[in-house]
Amino acid sequence: MCAAQAPTPGAAAGGKRRQVGPEAMKILIPIKRVVDANVRVRIRSDGSGVETEHLKMAMNPFDEIAVEEAIRMKEAGSAEDLVAVSIGGPRTPETLRTALAMGADRAVHVLVEGEVQPLEVAKLLRAVVEREQPRLVLMGKQAIDDDSNQTPQMLAALLGWAQATYASRIRLEGEELEVAREVDEGIEVVRVRLPAVVSVDLRLNEPRYASLPNIMKAKRKPVATLTPAELGVDVTPRLVYTRFEEPPGRKAGVKVASVQELVEKLQAEGVFG
């Protein structure tokens, strides 16, 4: 479990030594390549799925926040080896390069064609955790494509680790993390023992943009490739999505000219009675 004994190819690749605290840890940051948040997806004409070919892709926004948080922990001297990992097709390394350009030290690409569902993602990540031995896994709370919100909790379960989901503040306190969580009732503060999985929410930080020199530097950072077979994980989906439809649409209604008219319309709808 000790980060200092784990192999750190990132350091071997020629990064400058930085001052690290005694508890400086390795952090694994799982990221997902998704359709850019500003692009509206279309359903295939035969209803067999969502058309994602030729669309602008990006790192899942929540995962960007996780990458940023890991970098800040490294800058503060509490982390030293930041490993980004992503599961996906042959273009996934493009997204990993974004994490490297932001400041991750190295990356692992688990090459899988086709759909991989949260439980299988969690199993692949568990296998990567077993190889890398991080003390912390930091990841987005959900992916904006399937909106499942499962993988961090599943990974924590499979590892038998603590989970702190929906983090809006993270503080390292010795062998524990104090995490403020965004919950329906407000903010909940928990303490989790390390190693742990932390899933991050929107207001944890504002991710940085990679600078041009860092984008150039990222091209020389190592990206290892693994396969599910090497990790010993069967990635056959357990859920079968049989139909994809446009949701029932809402038609735009009418414009009212005044507050008075609005009140009359709402009265006619019986809202106040």
Add this chain to the structure above:
Amino acid sequence: MSALVLAQHDGGRLEAATLNTVTAAGKLAEAVDVLVAGRAVEQVAREAARVAGVRRVITAEADHLAHPMAEDLAPLVVQQAEPYTHLLAPATTFGKNVMPRVAALLDVAQISDIVEVLGPDRFRRYIYAGNVLTTVESRDAKKVITVRTTAFPPAQAEGGAAEMVAVEAPPATGLARFVGREVHRSERPELTSARFVVSGGRGLGSKENFRLVEELADALGAAVGASRAAVDAGFAPNDWQVGQTGKIVAPELYIAVGISGAIQHLAGMKDSKIIVAINKDEEAPIFQVADYGLVADLFKAVPELTEAIRKLKANPGA
């Protein structure tokens, strides 16, 4: 077929979301049981036993269950899971936190945030921020499910007479502990189950101006919501956020004030019965889903609307 619902409660009362989840469970199984976990939750268990359609209430009391920590709740649900075909919880931050941990321990996939039950193993759920409605089939022997509460009516809180049993919870894992909660106490209705919701966006411009939204809400007896932009800007607390990653609401009346209508926001409110939008930008996407749109300066229109509603309430015949 039998289903187990993991109850959400605050230690003293059953949360409304539990009732919606019981309804979803009733569409899946003839027998619906409810698991109440906590420190001293007899009152909650009795309340659960009165819910119509519940067969049995299983109570697990332990000091380490005083707060709903997933690390300690998941092993309890797994311990009780054996006889059930379906395990359900509401898709609130409570259920979303615990159930994937349960699913992984049972080695089954989870079906998140279902909006419809088509059969014992077929469900509908949204992906891509509500832009795509999917039908999904589970081949797992046990189904672990979270339920979008706005998509199912609440079960009757009274009328049931469930059997009550107590079980012993697995020991504490010691992995995590609760430190505290910063809860924004409010006399207003709860956002996800309110009849009326008034939400404010970036257009309000400041936390002070957000008061206009709150005053309108109070005149109406509405809950207050906010767009992500307004929460990010610090105008409103996080638990007011309506949208893809915040709360999902479907009130009778939703009034969006100074909200442009990003896809992520629409995902959280477009099932509202009547949508009213007040925005000075007539091109704002919110108008494409609004039943009634008012293109106006919100700083004039909202106080005027608040006043009109106050008058109406004071003198309903007028």
